[in-house]
Amino acid sequence: MAKPIVAIVGRPNVGKSTLFNRLTGGRVAIVEDTPGVTRDRLYRDAEWLGQSFTVVDTGGIEFSGGEDSITNQIRKQAEIAVAEADVILLLVDSRAGLLPQDEEIAAQLRKTSKPVILVVNKVEQFKDNSDLYDFYRLGFEDLVCISAEHGLNTGDLLDLVVSKFPVPPEDETEPDVIKIAVVGRPNVGKSSLVNAILGQERVIVSNIAGTTRDAIDVPFARKNQRYLLIDTAGMRRKGNIAENTERYSVIRALRAVDRSDVVLIVLDATEGVTEQDKRIAGYVHEAGKGAVLVVNKWDLIEKDEKTMHRFDAEIRRQLAFMPYAPTLYVSALTKQRIVKITDLVDFVAEQQVQRISTSVLNEVISEAVQMAPPPSEKGKRLKILYVTQTGIKPPHFVFFVNEPELMHFSYLRYLENKLRENFGFEGTPLKITVRRREEKT
Numbered sequence: 001m002a003k004p005i006v007a008i009v010g011r012p013n014v015g016k017s018t019l020f021n022r023l024t025g026g027r028v029a030i031v032e033d034t035p036g037v038t039r040d041r042l043y044r045d046a047e048w049l050g051q052s053f054t055v056v057d058t059g060g061i062e063f064s065g066g067e068d069s070i071t072n073q074i075r076k077q078a079e080i081a082v083a084e085a086d087v088i089l090l091l092v093d094s095r096a097g098l099l100p101q102d103e104e105i106a107a108q109l110r111k112t113s114k115p116v117i118l119v120v121n122k123v124e125q126f127k128d129n130s131d132l133y134d135f136y137r138l139g140f141e142d143l144v145c146i147s148a149e150h151g152l153n154t155g156d157l158l159d160l161v162v163s164k165f166p167v168p169p170e171d172e173t174e175p176d177v178i179k180i181a182v183v184g185r186p187n188v189g190k191s192s193l194v195n196a197i198l199g200q201e202r203v204i205v206s207n208i209a210g211t212t213r214d215a216i217d218v219p220f221a222r223k224n225q226r227y228l229l230i231d232t233a234g235m236r237r238k239g240n241i242a243e244n245t246e247r248y249s250v251i252r253a254l255r256a257v258d259r260s261d262v263v264l265i266v267l268d269a270t271e272g273v274t275e276q277d278k279r280i281a282g283y284v285h286e287a288g289k290g291a292v293l294v295v296n297k298w299d300l301i302e303k304d305e306k307t308m309h310r311f312d313a314e315i316r317r318q319l320a321f322m323p324y325a326p327t328l329y330v331s332a333l334t335k336q337r338i339v340k341i342t343d344l345v346d347f348v349a350e351q352q353v354q355r356i357s358t359s360v361l362n363e364v365i366s367e368a369v370q371m372a373p374p375p376s377e378k379g380k381r382l383k384i385l386y387v388t389q390t391g392i393k394p395p396h397f398v399f400f401v402n403e404p405e406l407m408h409f410s411y412l413r414y415l416e417n418k419l420r421e422n423f424g425f426e427g428t429p430l431k432i433t434v435r436r437r438e439e440k441t
Contacts, residue, residue, distance in 0.1 A: 002255035004053040007085035011101040014093040015121040019148040020057040048158040098134040106138040115164040181256040184266035189296040192332035230256045262290040273318035288394040290348040291325040299331035348427030368418040382406035400437035
């Protein structure tokens, strides 16, 4: 089921990023081989009152380049926010007061039926709000005063946000149907790929970036297996449109990814892995979904006997956080290797639901520990008491240890690699939890 999406919109310098970090639990350190290494963090999952949702920081609308530029950027960002979000937070600055730019954005948001909460930031005195009456002129029923920097009143804001979420529809998809999301930037050939998989023109194909505006669900069957193919709107490249819209457009694929079992991440062979590719791949990884890296337009590449090897090496370098995802080099135009896509999807779907008995798990981990004992720290050594699998999609393993803080990231990766060496789990991330358990005496 897709998580609700909360979009924070507003002009620059009103505190959007501060509120974003406040609602989602603070800044995330960027590590080179972890997902989302794209120099900025545009979206992050949050939870409040047991409800999970995704918060998106849209970036500020830059008011430069003349009146036409101002109007155009406001319209683009507001339209995307309206189309994709379940709840929109319009953030304004109490210190600066109501500005014409706020009114321009509000005018666009009032045209939608989506819930809009007016959030007045940088409020220092919550008893006397007489200076805030001007903001009621924007015409929104819900107004909340906060200080994002100090976290004041953000709990009340989250209470209101969660109350605005739509009631999720029941998933009517039958359990034996494999749901496949097709995601990627515009013009990588996603719609052509969907048509090639289906064997008929079921989705409009155009060389104009962004032709596919919404997710399109297409059921089909092959070899007695039923599928639901979810084609999504593409993610625009930098330079093609305004930076602010670029920052926001990533959420077009989020719902489809959340709903899916396996995600086809479509890359353009003529362009290689871009920052946008990393961004969407990072979200797929963090969502715990199965993944296949589909390199399209392979027919346009001049090849020798080492071309595919070089491409694979570069993809692994750029997407170091998902070495488990298999690659497939195809051409939607010539139908090259298209038939292999569903075979690979079937394989990844099987890997996602694989269950390993506790006895076999502990035998493998015990052998791994004997081969490479965990390092000690200040005279203490990590002891792995036992391991068990607690879930699937993705496979979830719980390691019970004496001191969880002694489990170094590099040693955890070593153990994950041993799990993969012994059991496969190709195409799927693994979720590993480390918990304390007292040793038996």
